[in-house]
Amino acid sequence: MKIKMNQRKSGVILSYISQMIHILSGLIYTPIMLRLLGQSEYGLYQLVYSTVSYLSLLSFGFTASYMRFYSRAKASKDEGEVGRLNGMFITIFMIMAIVCLFCGMVMVANIESIFAEGLTANEYSIAKILMTLMVVNLALTFPNSVFDAFSSAHERFFFQKLLVVLQNLMNPFLALPLLLLGYGSVAMVSVTTFLTVAKLTTNIWFSIKKLQVKVVFNGFHFHLLKEMWVFTFFIFLNQIIDQINWNVGKFLLGRLSGTAAVAIFGLGTQINSMYLQLSTSISNVFVPRVNQIVATTNDNRELTKLFAKVGRIQFIVLSLVLSGFIFFGKEFMIFWGGEGYGNSYYVVLLLIIPVTVPLIQNLGVEIQRAKNMHKARSMAYLFMAAINIFISIPLINTLGSVGAAVGTCFSLVAGNIVFMNWYYQAKIGIDIVYFWKEIAKFVPGFILPIVTGIAFNYLFEMNSLLEIAGLVLIYAMVFGASMYLFSMNEEERQIVKGPLRRIIKKRDGRR
Structure with a gap:
């Protein structure tokens, strides 16, 4: 039980770290990427990505149902039933991956019809390469999601979130040198696909070697498919x-x-x-x-x-x-x-x-x-x-x-x-x-921040990101103080005071 609790805590911490890395990398990496790609190629990348992403609907929300049916099979203490369930999910998602590849190749072959007259001849050439790579990458995410579900079912949250953290860290670090060399959006998608392959390989190794997941590819209970569909329809x-x-x-x-x-x-x-x-x-x-x-x-x-x-x-x-x-x-x-x-x-x-x-x-x-x-x-x-x-x-x-x-x-x-x-x-x-x-009840707390924001816009021209960052920091301090004094209730004030008390105690303890 203690190990599971530690896994949950580690998973939560890594989840926050992953979010922070994702946001920070977006704020730092995106402007560099935009200038290296140019507006036209960045728009092309976004356009192809948004189109290919519709193929993710082929999962029909089935990923969300694994935990429900795994828990039920596990409760029966029938390892054979768990193995058959695992085998059925792997089979379903491999079929989905194959269908995704087929549909994606049809899209690539008919790309001119999909985007009509919206692209130039050169953009169509790049779009075909991007779409092919993105389809392959998306197809790999289908089996990947099953092995992610295995880790969640075994409450191995630390491993699962660690992979996400590493993926978010490695993406800009690997893509940026290729962008600087002039390989453009194709390099970005190639890096993403490489990392997806690496994650899938690691997931399979972890599931087989560490979790010792049992997989049985016969004796499926196909009546479960109907029950799964009813459960996942509104998620879909x-x-x-x-x-x-x-x-x-x-x-x-x-x-x-x-x-x-x-x-x-x-x-x-x-x-x-x-x-x-x-x-x-x-x-x-x-x-x-x-x-x-x-x-x-x-x-x-x-x-x-x-x-x-x-x-x-x-x-x-x-x-x-x-x-x-x-x-x-x-x-x-x-x-x-x-x-x-x-x-x-x-x-x-x-x-x-x-x-x-x-x-x-x-x-x-x-x-x-x-x-x-x-x-x-x-x-x-x-x-x-x-x-x-x-x-x-x-x-x-x-x-x-x-x-x-x-x-x-x-x-x-x-x-x-x-x-x-x-x-x-x-x-x-x-x-x-x-x-x-x-x-x-928060309205009184907004008066001072609004006055501050209007004053800053009137007094400062904001000629650099550093100046904007400084003004934002001051604004955030004014906002926090105003909300604390005029709008927060006592319970919310205690949420703010708690971490401050712990910091003060640790500082006093070191003296």
Whole structure:
């Protein structure tokens, strides 16, 4: 038990380290990569990547079902059953990999039809190479995901997260020298594919030699496939929705506006992806608590208080980043991305402002799943994602990359904010009025940061990244102090005081 607890703690720590490395490497490596590639080739890379990523839907959400069925087979204490389950999952995902390769090669052969007149002859030549490599890389991720699931099932989180950390570290270090030598986006994808092969090889070795995973390729219980499909269907719908919301804009821009517009939109979505990562680490800690409440008392008042408590903590973190980006983001995007990426600022705002609401409410997703009431959310999001496609086309024709962001913004507001807040109140039993009253208590804490942000924009020209970084640091200190003094409750203040007390005690102990 102690070993498993240590594995969980190590896994959590490495997960945070991995996120930090991913964000920092993006902030440091991306501007170098943008200047070495140029806007056109970066846009081409983003366009091909967003198109190939739709093939990931071939997993149909089955990866998420392994843990459920493994736990059930393990509980029966039948090692043969566990082996057959492992064999069936490996077989299924190998078939998926083969189908992915076949579909990908069809896409490569018909690449001119996919992108219509959006690319030049030279861009089509590079796009074919990129697409071929990306398809191979994606096909390898299917069996890779099964061996990742084996590590999770055996609670070997340290090994699993260590691989992710190494992958995030090695990617820019291996790609950058090749970019400097002039190999372009092909080198980037080649490095990614090489690392995927290395990860798959390591995963297979670890599963066989260290975990001694039993695999049996006969005697499958095919009736399990139907049960798995029922379990994963709405997870599959969510995957479709994510693909539409975050990638369809790039595809439509590629067909209608060209690679430069894709590059501007793609850089904005990269910042958005970093923003999305900030919220999940906090809410994930409370998932067991949600399931415990639903399983024992199903007390909606208790769930509402927990929902608001977590939402307030997430709001503090996200509102700091959001407000800081509003005040300093435009100059940052120009210095970070380059002169041609000024419109990426508006793309980012149109994405992160509406997505902030579902992010501070993402514990509600776990409440829905615990109550088995998550189907309506998936169907509503699917409908709004389809609307996103239809309204984005005319908007792209008039506003380019910003138009694609407006379409996604509309989808997020209508589905993730309006519908979901009604659904929480009317169907789930969460007191959403109480939630927003709790969030509204932060208003006094915003007065000083807003005044500071406006003053900084009026007084300083922000002529370098170093100057922007200094102003952001001061702004963050003002924001934190103002929230602590005027908006945080006593429990939130204790969260801040706890680490400070430990630091002071350690310092005093050394004297």
